Each structure stands twice: as C-alpha cells, then as structure tokens.
Amino acid sequence: MRTSDKQKRWASLFIAVAAGLIVGAFVRYQVFDTNTLNWLCEGGKGPLWCDIRRGAKTVLQWQALSLIALASAVSAYVTGQLRPILLSAGLGAAGIFLYGPELSGAALLIAALRLVRPLSSSGRRVL
C-alpha cells in the first residue's frame, strides 16, 4: 500500500510534535526542574552554567519560546511550506512543557490547521 503525500504530511507533523514534546519535557524536568542540578547551583554559588541555566529558565518563563513558536506558526501558515510548518509545530510542542502552554498550544494548532490545505512548494504566499 503506497503512502499518499497527505499521509506523509500528517506523519511528519506527528513526528515533529512528538519530538517537540519529548525535548520540551526532557529540558524542563532534567535541566530546569531537577533537584540534582538545583543542589549543585544552590544559593547562586555554582559554576558558570548555573547562571546560564537560570537565565534560560527566566527567558522561557517570559514566554520567549512560545512567542517564537507563535510567530513562526503564523509565518508558516501564510507561506504554506512544509518545513516551517513542522518546525513551528515542534517548537509549539516543546513550549507546552517549557512554561508557555497557552501560546505554544496556539502555535501548534495553527501549524496543524495549515496542513488541511494544499501546501506551497515555492514559498510564495498562498493564503
């Protein structure tokens, strides 16, 4: 049985979303919200990467990833190209775990919605 382009697109979306969710969950629970690293960085006395880690978490809590995902999803919706759509879906999925479920969820939905219409191969604005 041959796989149609439509099926391939949805399978790609599924993979992008699954990858985003796994990466997002890993980063949140193994890098930011883990007591092992919290103890190492206790009281602001840890090595340099503790500051980077703290800074990255603060930026994420300001919805940075969610806003990037949302902007890229809107852009991908307008251009209608598959790769940007998958990228924004993956970013949105990761952002759900990385402190911005509302905006990231919206980005993921926008990306998914674009797949119900024919895509552009040229990158020319189609919607």
Added chain:
Amino acid sequence: MRRHLAILAAVTAAVIAAFVGWWWHGQPVQIVDAPSDRFPCLSYAPFAGDQTPFDESLVIPPEQIERDLKLLAERTPCVRTYSVQHGLDAVVPIAERLGMRVMLGAWIGWDAEKNRRELEQAVALMRRHPDAVAALIVGNEVLLRQEQPADRLIALIKEARAAAPASIPVTYADVWEFWLRNPQVAQAVDFVTVHTLPYWEDDPVSILAAVSHVLAIVHRVTEAFPGKRIFIGEVGWPSTGRMREGALPSPVNQARFVRELMRATDAEDLGLNLIESFDQPWKRRLEGTVGGEWGLYTEDRQAKFPLQGPVSDDPRWLAHFAVSALLGLALIAPTLRRRPRLSIGGWLGLAAGGQLAGAMLVAGGLSALAASIGVLDALAWGGRWLLAAAAAALSLAAIVRPSGARPALPCSIFQLLTWWRQGRRPGRIAPGIALGAIRAGVLFGAAATTLCFLFDARYRDFPVALTALPALAFLAVAWAERRHAAVTVRADDRREERLLAHFIAVGGVLIALSEAPWNYQAWGLMAANLTLAAAIWIEARGCSRELRAARNTAADVEHCTANAPSNSNSLLLRRASVSLVPANSANGRLVRRPHSKDRLSKNGRA
C-alpha cells in the same frame, strides 16, 4: 396586542424561572456548628494585592500586621508564621501586645546563608518574647520541595534546639507522607507537625470523607512515631477553584470542613492549625485560582463564613440574578426589535434562551474574575466571555429571523481567511461573517484549552460555562439551519472546523477520563466540547449529503445555487457561488470560474 401579551408573558415566565434558579443556588445550607466561635490557631501570611514573598526587597509595614492581628485576635488566640523576613519579625511583639501566641516559623530553603540568618533572627525573637512564642517551626515542607536533604535539616533543627529557650518546643512541619519517608527527622523534634490537605492529596478526597481522612492520617502518623505528640500544622479547604476528582472548592464545603474538623479534633484532643487567615493572591501564580483561596477571610479581610449557623455558596445571588436577567434581556432585545412572527412557544424559547445565556455569562464572568491572575489570563478569560456573549446574541438573532429573511450560517475559517486576504471590506459585516469569525475564535480557543488541559491541567480552571454557552448557541444554529447549510456552503470548506471539532471531542473525553468519574466540572467541559463538535458535524454532514446528491444529478453548481435563497448582498453567498464545485476538482481551494447564468455571474465576483 396579543403579540405584545405573548412576549410579555414569555419574558416574565423566563425571568421568574431565572429568579428561582438563582434563589435556589444562593440558599443557605444548614451545616454542623463548630464547638466554639474561635479558631484554635491560624496560619498567618500578610501578603495582599501585589505583595509577594518572591520580592526580596518587600517589607510589610508593622501597621498592616497590627491591623491584621487585631482582626484575627477577635477569633483566634494563636497564629502560625512561616518566616521572619519581609518584616514578619514584627508579628511576635505585636501578637504579644494583643495577648496572642505565635507558632514561629523559620524559613529553610536552598541558601545556607539565608537559613542561618533566619534561625538567628527567630532565636533572638524567642529570647526577647519567650511567653509569646508557642513553638519554633524550623522549616516548612523542606523535604517535600527537596531543598535540603534530611540529614542537613536534622542538623539545623538540632542547632535551633540548642539555641532556643528550653521552655519553647522545637518542631519541623511537612506533609504526612514525608514524615513517614523520613522517620529519622522525628527524633530531632519535640513534637511532629503534620500537614494534610485532602484537596491536594495524590488521590483527592471529597468533602464527604475529608475529616475522616485527616483523622486517619493523624492516627497513622501517631502509630509511626509512638511517644511523640502529633500536631496538625496545616489543614484546610479552598473556597473557590477547580475540582480535583471529587473535591469541590466552595464556601459551604470550606465551612463544613472547618467546623467538622474542629469538632473532631476537640473530641480527640488534637492540636490544630488551620490554613489560613487571609486569601493569598500571590499563590494563584503558583497553584492557579485555588491556590489563593484557602483563607478564612478574603483578601479584603472579610470573614468568609461564621462558625455557627447556615452558610450560602452565593450570598450575593440577588445581585447575580439582576445582572443575569438584564444580560438575558439585552441578548434578545435586537431580536425583539425585528418583530419576528412566533408562536407563544417560540417566544418562550427565545426568552428562556436569553435568560439561560445571561445566567451562563454571569457564572462564566465570576469564573473569569477568579481565574484572571495575570494579563495573559485576563485577556484569555475576557476574550472567552466576549466571544460567548457575542455567540449567544448573534445565534439568537440568526435562529429567530423574520419570515422570508435569508438564513445566516457561520462562514468557514477558510472563507474568512480568503476574504481577509483579498482585502474585501464590506460596508456592513454580514451576520454569517460575524458568526463565522466568532465560531472560529470559539473553536480555536476550545482546542487550545483542550491542549492545555491534556498537558498541564493541575492548576487550570474548567471554563465550562463559557465553552458550553457558545457551543449550545452554535448547535442551535446548525440544527435550525441544517437544510440551508447544504446550499450555501460546501463540505470541503469546513476542513479546519472539522479538524478542530475532532480534536476537541477526543480531547474532551480524555480530559474527563483523566479526572476520574466524580469530577463533574471535567464532565461539563467534555459535554461542552462534544456539543461544539456536534455543531460542526451536523453542518458538515448536511453539506456532504447535499453535495453527493448534487454530484449525482451532474448539475452540481446549478443545482445547489438554484436552491440558494436569493440575496445579492450576501458575501457568504457570493463566496458560495464560486466555491460550489465538486471536491476533487478544486482540492479545497476557492475556484474562480465564470458562470453562465446571469444571476450567478452578477453575484460571483471572487
């Protein structure tokens, strides 16, 4: 004259029904009285408004603490604190002046230096005011938060014990499970302070079993630490927020829990501290609406319930009824002005629909006010409320239209996007476009909410009323206009809607299943999602059936458009006249094709 009487009778009947509903909702419930009119001890955190302990520079003015403690002194002889920072070192001397005692908390966290400062300050306070301090609590839920290992915590407790006056007992406070997991900590304290919050248990406990659950926990901890006195250091029930399984936050449940627990602990001679004195808005950022609603007083320092006599879940029911009735009348006012010809049953249905919508808007508005913590939340909940109100008003107007008027079906998302992209700016927004835009917003919002609940549900409120109202409105429109749907739209134009409908339906079921059978708020959200999805399915099904019939006649476009109601001003219809082609030839895009029929070409600008 008969028409006016019919309208008056229908509106009056609907308003009376709404009044009865609100009255019933606000009726005081008789619950058991507390054994005394004073609480045994209350957790005290002074933070109000924008004040938060995360602001390291914040110092609570002593006047604010004094005002609070004067109020509390009327109803309790004891307060429990959690830190001596942020100006809270003033609690002990003020409490002493007011004849109260303090269970003095020293905050233990990650930072060893801060821990040392906390303990030094706490010990100094105890030495200065030994009669005012009932006990020193070294650390609060440190093991739960895993901010210190048990051995370091024990060292801190022993250090404090050595420094504190011998007459003042020293303890540590944590959730009961963490006492059982770290029994060695009990050896270092003078008595064991356990926290047990039936609402926050891993298996949340409903109000019916909450007090017996607390007592069972205390008995279990007593057995685990023979010879040690057990003190219930934190126990309570929230008054507002989401259900967790069968645990429903409400004023009546909060009062019932507190009163029953006071009786039970009195009978067993157990020490008890209730969480907490005042609602703490800053906790809502951590735990959602419910986090800030554990106070026995509101943030404005108003007592939530008495310790004797009946309690109401909605003491302001009359004001809520008035707003709801006015909203209901406002929603049907545009329809009344168009003077549709209806039977008495039709008028009754219209008035009842308006009152139901008004009641749901008030309920949804109260939820929105409680849940709007930050700007993003306020925008999301405010947007939901506006969309629900607009959906109700426009749907009522669309269903009850004057005889001969064209039906107003919601435009599809794809139609709206195409219209927007082509830069069409009609002088007046057609009802179908407005309905379509609102439905797109509602569907998208419901899908985003569903996604959030699937991955991040713990601290999220269920927006049942504000999802159910537009869902019912769009279902009514889809049902009333299901025949017209076939001739004004094509099934393929509903691809986005169908994707979102499938998602919210499946997601809604998963949410309800994940929340256990007793959480009726989760079931309500599922029902609202399914209703919204059904509205899309009914419309799409009608379209598909008619489209198939049209294909069979080999005169698809002419067949469909010939049956369409004539309306040269309808943008929706203009769009339909260019899009009604077999699905396989257009692949979902709007097709610009010339029309042979004069009427079509006149309307068929794309």
